[in-house]
Amino acid sequence: MMFDHPPQREWIEEVGRRLELGNELTFTVEEFARSVNEDDIAGLESFLATLVGKGTASELHSYRCPMTACRRSLPEGSTLLECPYCHTDYQEQGVQPMPMTFYRLKGALSRDLRWMIVVHGMNSRAPWQEAFSWEIASRLKYSAPILIYKYGWATIDVLVAPYHRHLARKLGHRIREAIAQARLAKRTDRPDVIAHSFGTRLFSLVLEDENFADLTFGRIITAGSIIHPDFDWGRHVKSGRIEAVLNHVGAKDGSVPFAHYTIPGTGPGGKVGYTSEAAHNVRNCAFGHSDFFKPVNMKALIANGGLWHSFLTRPLDLFMPEGLFVVRKPWRGMCWPLKCTLRLVGMALFLVALPFSLARRLLDP
Known part of the structure; x- marks a missing residue:
């Protein structure tokens, strides 16, 4: 949302609070000014006029x-x-x-968390998965069932693109089963999704696979994404496949650029952001590749008013968190000679390591 007069973060948070609670929705500019301890009446009037123009408020x-x-x-x-x-x-x-003059907020009120699918990164057996379920259940005011999808261990296999599609098909079928179960439980058939690292690659393949065109989703969070920056999120939002997408970027992420050069079909979306105007790119300058799921960070993200909580529950018109950025330039991938060279090296490594990978699977299924 663009404003004629740059709004203070406290103004946006106050509007979000009122919409979330569903009260104090009608007020004068003076009343609103007192609630945010603001003397800039002209600035507030401009801010509220913009909300009226966007349909988030009406003027009485x-x-x-x-x-x-x-x-x-x-x-x-x-x-x-x-x-x-x-x-x-x-x-x-x-x-x-x-x-x-009165203003009445009429934007979408706070949405409930329906249920959620979490697709983790490579070889994740970390305790964050159980901790995440506990945080959702204990810190939020609603019950939100969570499916944490574990696709098994993946190591040298990720150097081969057909293996990605194989895992994505398994993910798509599991999501379809989960949605069918949600319907039986009279829940929505549009789950929210959180995907991390290699899980973002698998989820993007599910979205692009016509065999799973019947699957629709709520709001999507990608963290440590290895999806191409120019992935067409706007097409999926426009078609109704997804409601919205948040790309949480770790500025200190060293794994995403490495994956881009080694894993076919991937890109540094979790480092440079998505170019689609439909995506909400938010950068955390202190986070590395997996810092999103450290207990202290996860608690802050899921707590009321936290970044993920706000994205999943609040009206998108008012989603303007700290670290929000827009990718202005089109993304350019690797040149073909470099890409072909890296793919040949990857295939060679795969063939050399394949016997050891098979042995590891037998010993540690």
């Missing part, structure tokens, strides 16, 4: 009794000749009702 015109002892808002349809509260005759007193 009314009158107020001019008498100091009253000052109450006059009901709609009043004759404007006498105050129905203090019974002042305005003509007799030589005064007129005071015109006033």
